[in-house]
Amino acid sequence: MHSRTKRLNMQLLIKIIFRDERAFVRKRYTRSTGGNVFVMLVLIITGCFMALPLVYALVSSLKPFEEIFIFPPRFFVRRPTLDNFINLFIISSNLWVPFSRYIFNSIFVAFSATSLHVIIASAAAYPLAKHDIPGKKIIFSVVVLSLMFVSQVTFIPQYIIMARLGWINTYASLILPPIGASLGLFLMRQFMEGIPDSILESAKIDGASEYRIFFTIVMPNVKPAWLTLTIFSFQSIWNNPALQFIYNEELKLLPAAMNQIITGNNIARLGVGMAAAVFLLLPPLILFIVIQTRVIETMAYAGIKG
Amino acid sequence: MSDLLKNTGGQVLDRGYQKTIWQRIKYNRQSYILIIPYLIFFIVFTVFPVIMSVGLGFTYFNVLEAPVFRGWHNYIRMFLDDDIFLIAVRNTLVFTFITGPISYILCFLFAWLINELPRQIRSIATVIFYAPALSGQVFTIWLFIFSPDAYGIVNGFLIKWGLIKEPVRWLLDPAYNLKILILVQLWLSLGVGFLAFIAGLQGIDGNQYESAAIDGIKNRFQELWYITLPNMVPQLIFGAVMQIVASFSVSEVSIRLAGFPSTEYSAETVVTHIMDHGMIRYEMGYASAMAGVLFISMIIANRIITKALKRVGH
Known part of the structure; x- marks a missing residue:
């Protein structure tokens, strides 16, 4: 092993001397070609398993009515058509409330609740992760425990609280409860645990307030975490029909409207249903692609933290 | 300090x-x-x-009238007088002990493997693997893949290739439905934990790998055990808790695919049972009691797994 280390050192030295950039590429010495090929194979095969049902969903949304009921069934579509999407919008334009209103509601609620949740939950996670303050253990355990109580029975008590607050049929009932979601605080605290104390202490010596430390040091250090939390939060709010507190049609969200359309249109279920599902998938998918590339890009800075 | x-x-x-x-x-x-x-x-x-x-959980509450205190009655009923609850517990245990650990390991494995890829491919791979978990509704496509008639993809192809003579009613047949739910649950499993692991891997200081290679770490598994995993303990704990919650509360997939209620309650889980009593029979007291039992089971599972994970790399 000793000679191996020496050899690696020599290689590294030579490369540094000759300014060979490959010397700085991560993980060069611990990867075998055979292993890499095997990994690629595993990823391709499972990737197909993951992607095929989604491709089928997309293809089905493009199938004309007569291609849905054929035997033997075909995976791909022969004559793709946008009929299902057009039908979806014809049905939706006959609704009592204009379809754009549902889209506005969903976008407004998802964006405001997500941004408030990310900021407020991260702010609370910082002291819980890094400060030795009375009560922090209790607060954190209650947050984690609350994740384990299923929401299917808490909706009646939640309704009672909402009614007491007078928030039934308001945007507040859609936007405010997700702010106190447990997942965000838990995720952020776990990531903030890894921030070295030394950089926080030196900022403290320089006289920075905790708020300043939070925004200028803590948040940039856990950028992958809050970007990821943005995805989780947006996605769960976007996909939630949130029917408990809203009876006013004008305040209903997109998934609720879509459910009404699909259940009211039973004949072409596969086609229109999949068109609705694909349409609903688009906003979170776009947000995910935009944000996830940024999560991966933060990698480049990982070396200079601490 | x-x-x-x-x-x-x-x-x-x-x-x-x-x-x-x-x-x-x-x-x-x-x-x-x-x-x-x-x-x-x-x-x-x-x-x-x-x-x-x-x-x-300690009352009789039908949502319309004020709750009436019933002591431990709901809990006694659950274990001694409700056969379907026992089916639900058995199915939930299948999800916690089979799909739960497999999903958790897959989440980490794929996060780790994807993280090795060149940057552009990495983005595409993340999208493909996370996409099933991203959508709220698209998983209902499995309803059409395992459709009970010959127009469904699985039946259609099996008949065409001569493997079966008549269409199988996959999701309605107690012999198959739970297995299909496990498959779909696994398909959906690269979710919260997976993304948290990817984010966690981005935070590991690259220099640690360099110096480890020089210190004689020979292959990717040694590197995983001695550097990657110890650096990821907080994320691993987060992923485990989310996995426990997800596997103990499987319900949406069962309801949408196997029906509500499923044939002979064969795909009933604790949470679908809670929904059956709470939202359809208006026995909110009994439903809350079941949620309480589920809560305590999750806490116990959480204690055991968190303790085990804190030992990683030590």
């Missing part, structure tokens, strides 16, 4: 050690100001409802 810093910093660095609790709170007031906004929302919309539900 090191003693050296404590001595030089004096007042600035002393976070109020060896003072009374009130002095410590007052000294750290900025920390509490950061916590309080979250705490208000959390207590009002999460803690209160949970406490009220736990209380309802």
Whole structure:
């Protein structure tokens, strides 16, 4: 092993001397070609398993009515058509409330609740992760425990609280409860645990307030975490029909409207249903692609933290 | 915080050690100001409802009339007088002991493998693997893949290739439905934990790998065990808790694919049973009691797994 280390050192030295950039590429010495090929194979095969049902969903949304009921069934579509999407919008334009209103509601609620949740939950996670303050253990355990109580029975008590607050049929009932979601605080605290104390202490010596430390040091250090939390939060709010507190049609969200359309249109279920599902998938998918590339890009800075 | 810093910093660095609790709170007031906004929302919309539900577990409550106190009756009924609850427990245990651990390992494995890829491919791979979990509704496509008639993809192809003569009613048949639900659950499993692991891997200091390679770490598995995993303990704990929650509360997939109720309750889980009693039979007291039992089971599972994970790499 000793000679191996020496050899690696020599290689590294030579490369540094000759300014060979490959010397700085991560993980060069611990990867075998055979292993890499095997990994690629595993990823391709499972990737197909993951992607095929989604491709089928997309293809089905493009199938004309007569291609849905054929035997033997075909995976791909022969004559793709946008009929299902057009039908979806014809049905939706006959609704009592204009379809754009549902889209506005969903976008407004998802964006405001997500941004408030990310900021407020991260702010609370910082002291819980890094400060030795009375009560922090209790607060954190209650947050984690609350994740384990299923929401299917808490909706009646939640309704009672909402009614007491007078928030039934308001945007507040859609936007405010997700702010106190447990997942965000838990995720952020776990990531903030890894921030070295030394950089926080030196900022403290320089006289920075905790708020300043939070925004200028803590948040940039856990950028992958809050970007990821943005995805989780947006996605769960976007996909939630949130029917408990809203009876006013004008305040209903997109998934609720879509459910009404699909259940009211039973004949072409596969086609229109999949068109609705694909349409609903688009906003979170776009947000995910935009944000996830940024999560991966933060990698480049990982070396200079601490 | 090191003693050296404590001595030089004096007042600035002393976070109020060896003072009374009130002095410590007052000294750290900025920390509490950061916590309080979250705490208000959390207590009002999460803690209160949970406490009220736990209380309802000891009552008869039909949502319309005021709850009536029934003591331990609901809990006795659950274990001694409700055969379907026992089916639900058995199915839930299948999900916690089979799909739960497999999903968790897959989440980490794929996060780790994808992280090795060149950057452009990495983005595409993340999208493909996370996409099933991203969508709220698209998983209902499995309903059409395993459609009970010959137009469904699986039946259609099996008949065409001569493997079966008549269409199998996959999701309606108690012999198959649970297995298909496991498959779909696995398909959906690269979710919260997977993304948290990817984010966690981005935070590991690259220099650690360089120096480890020089110190004689020979292959990717040694590197995983000695460097990657110890660096990821907080994320691993997060992923485990989310996995426990997900596997103990499987319901949506069962309801949408196997029906509600499923044939002979063969795909009933504890949460679908809770929904059956709470939302359809209006027995909210009994439903809350079942949620309480589920809550305690998850806490126990969480304790065991968190303890085990804290040993990783030590």
